[in-house]
Amino acid sequence: MVLSVLLFTTMDMLVKLAAERFPIGEIVFARNFFAFLPVMIVIGRSGGFAAIRTRNLLAHVFRGGIGVLSMACFFLSYALLPLGEAVSLASSGPLFMTALSVPLLDEKVGPRRWSAVIVGFVGVLIMMRPGSGLFQPAALVAVTAAFCYALAMTQVRRLSRSESSTAIVFYFTLFAALAGAASLPFDAVMPTWSEMPLLAAIGLIGGVAQFTMTAAFRRTAVAIIAPFDYLGLVFAMIYGFLVWGDLPDAWLVTGAAIVVASGIYIVHREAVLGRQRRAALAQG
Numbered sequence: 001m002v003l004s005v006l007l008f009t010t011m012d013m014l015v016k017l018a019a020e021r022f023p024i025g026e027i028v029f030a031r032n033f034f035a036f037l038p039v040m041i042v043i044g045r046s047g048g049f050a051a052i053r054t055r056n057l058l059a060h061v062f063r064g065g066i067g068v069l070s071m072a073c074f075f076l077s078y079a080l081l082p083l084g085e086a087v088s089l090a091s092s093g094p095l096f097m098t099a100l101s102v103p104l105l106d107e108k109v110g111p112r113r114w115s116a117v118i119v120g121f122v123g124v125l126i127m128m129r130p131g132s133g134l135f136q137p138a139a140l141v142a143v144t145a146a147f148c149y150a151l152a153m154t155q156v157r158r159l160s161r162s163e164s165s166t167a168i169v170f171y172f173t174l175f176a177a178l179a180g181a182a183s184l185p186f187d188a189v190m191p192t193w194s195e196m197p198l199l200a201a202i203g204l205i206g207g208v209a210q211f212t213m214t215a216a217f218r219r220t221a222v223a224i225i226a227p228f229d230y231l232g233l234v235f236a237m238i239y240g241f242l243v244w245g246d247l248p249d250a251w252l253v254t255g256a257a258i259v260v261a262s263g264i265y266i267v268h269r270e271a272v273l274g275r276q277r278r279a280a281l282a283q284g
Contacts, residue, residue, distance in 0.1 A: 001216040001225040007209035009235035012078055012087065013243060014202050019079035021195070023187045024072050027202065029180025031071070032173045034203020035210070039173050042166055042211055052167040056159060060168070063155040064175030066148055071176060073145030080138035082246040087236035088256040089127055089142035094226075094263045095120040096150030104154045113269050116262045123258025126251055165214045173207070226267045230260045 011031075018027050043051055054060060077086040095117050101107040109117075128139045159168050191199060216225050233256055240246035248256075 001213065001220075001228045002231060004209050004213035004216060005229055005232045006235055007205050007212065009087070009232045009239065011202055011205045011209060012074075012236065013083060013239040014198060014205070015075050016078040016083055017243075018198055018202060019075065022189050022191070022199070023183070024075050024079070025180055025183025025186075026188050027075055027180075027199070028068065028072055029177060029184060030199035031075075031203050031206050032177035032180060034200045035173050035207030036177070037204060038207035038211060039170055043170060046164070046166045051164055052170045054163060054167050054171065056163060057171075059155065059159055060163075060171035061175065063152055063159060063168070064172050064179070066155065067152040067172050068176045068179045070145050070148035070152055073141050073148060077138065077142035077145055080141060081136065082244065082248075083240040084233070084237035084246060084248050085127070085139075085252055086142045088233050088248075088252055088259070089124065089139055090146045090149070091230060091233060091256065091259050091263065092120065092124045092143060093146040093149045093153075094266060095124075095259070096147050097153055098266050100150055100154050104151075105157060110269075110273075113266050116265045116269070120259050120262030120266075123255040123262065125255070126258065127255030129251055165218070169210055169214070227264045230263065233260070 015027055015031070018030075022030075043049065074086075074090060077090065080086075081089075098109060098113055098117050102109050124143065128136075128143070156168055237246075237248055240248075
């Protein structure tokens with residue numbers, strides 16, 4: 001999980017570098033086109049194309065559409081904001097996931113988790129500083145990306161009831177590559193040979209990161225590894241300082257700490273309730 005987070009944050013850093021020259025649609029295309037190499041390797045190890053058979057193609061298309069919108073907003077936020085700030089705001093995704101699980105997945109969320117969600121959104125507001133002279137409308141792009149990500153993940157949870165993780169990753173990668181390719185005739189910059197490795201690295205690193213995260217969640221309880229996802233904030237701030245000289249201010253650190261604490265509590269609470277449900281089933 002730590003390796004996955006490091007890889008994803010490295011990809012984010014490369015995306016920010018690429019966004020200085022290339023349009024977002026072209027970066028989305030590169031991210032998913034070059035990701036097909038690790039995806040096809042995993043498909044081969046998972047039994048070939050039988051591993052990606054599906055009866056829910058429309059559900060994959062819906063997940064792909066929301067996922068591409070989320071990816072594009074993430075990439076745009078990296079272009080508009082310091083990397084640490086963009087990643088910190090995007091860390092509100094789990095809060096949105098908890099809130100959306102009620103209407104979309106018919107899950108029950110108790111008062112403790114609702115309280116954690118509310119406190120977490122207070123942390124987001126602290127980072128955004130609405131009403132102050134320091135507020136940047138670009139911060140809304142990062143929060144929109146987090147919301148779309150949460151919506152996409154609820155769809156992934158639905159798909160995972162009948163689809164393999166390999167199929168979910170394959171169809172999203174395919175859809176996102178096609179969506180990115182559709183933008184190329186309207187807004188594209190021809191990369192030089194020296195720039196091709198940057199675009200290729202974005203896709204290859206992102207594809208490997210996707211499967212290392214999937215492997216982590218397959219082998220270990222969510223409550224144990226999910227909090228490690230917040231290491232991405234630390235990695236992003238380190239990259240931001242080393243590459244662009246960005247230093248987070250007290251408001252950003254305070255808000256991010258509140259969001260992280262809220263997210264970890266939500267994961268912890270879900271783990272406790274899960275153990276209680278399993279104990280009740282075992283007894284009854």
